[in-house]
Amino acid sequence: MIEPLAILSYLFTHPMGTTHAPTPFVLESTSFSNHGRIPRTYTCWGKNETPPLQWTGAPPQTESYALLMIDEDVPRLHWYQWVVFNISAKKTALPKNVSSQASFVVANNSFGDPHYHGPCFTGKKRKHHYQFVIYALDSKLSNAFQADPITLRKTLELHALAKAQLYGYVVRRKAKHQTHR
Numbered sequence: 001m002i003e004p005l006a007i008l009s010y011l012f013t014h015p016m017g018t019t020h021a022p023t024p025f026v027l028e029s030t031s032f033s034n035h036g037r038i039p040r041t042y043t044c045w046g047k048n049e050t051p052p053l054q055w056t057g058a059p060p061q062t063e064s065y066a067l068l069m070i071d072e073d074v075p076r077l078h079w080y081q082w083v084v085f086n087i088s089a090k091k092t093a094l095p096k097n098v099s100s101q102a103s104f105v106v107a108n109n110s111f112g113d114p115h116y117h118g119p120c121f122t123g124k125k126r127k128h129h130y131q132f133v134i135y136a137l138d139s140k141l142s143n144a145f146q147a148d149p150i151t152l153r154k155t156l157e158l159h160a161l162a163k164a165q166l167y168g169y170v171v172r173r174k175a176k177h178q179t180h181r
Helices: 004-013 143-147 149-159
Strands: 026-028 053-056 064-071 079-088 127-137 160-171
Touching: 026 127, 026 160, 053 127, 064 149, 079 149, 127 149, 149 160
Parallel strands: none
Antiparallel strands: 026 053, 064 079, 064 127, 127 160
C-alpha cells in the first residue's frame, strides 16, 4: 500500500505537477509610468523627441516588432502620431529621440508623413490620452505598408504573436492672457 504522504510528496515535487505561465509581454518607459503624464519634451511644445521605450517578455518566435503611438481623443477616429515597423527581433528598446534613420521603417502617420509627431493638439479639450502599442510579429512586413497606418494596423493584428500597451496623457497649458494697463 502506498503511503498518503508519499503521494503528496510526489505531486508537489514532480515536474508534471507544476505549470509555468508565460512571461507577460510588457511595454514601459523610463520617462513616464503607465497611465502617467507624458513629459513636455516629447510634445510639440517641447523638443518633439521620441520617448525612450523598452519591452520584455516577447514570444521566442518573434521575427520583428512594430510600434504605434495613437491619440485616442481625436473625434471619430484614432490619430496615429508615430508608426514604426520591421524593428529587429533582437531589439528590446528604442532610445529617447531615436533617429528616423535607424534600422527600421518609419511609416506615414495620420499627418501623411513618415516622422514622429509628438502630442500637439488644439480645441476645447486640454487633456489627450495616448496609447503606445508594441507588436511582436511572426514575420517582417513589406515596405508597401508605409502609406497607410490603418491598413498597417490591420496587418499587424493578423501577424501579432503578442502585443503590449503603454498609456499616457498630455495636458495642454492654458493660453496666457495678456493684461492691458
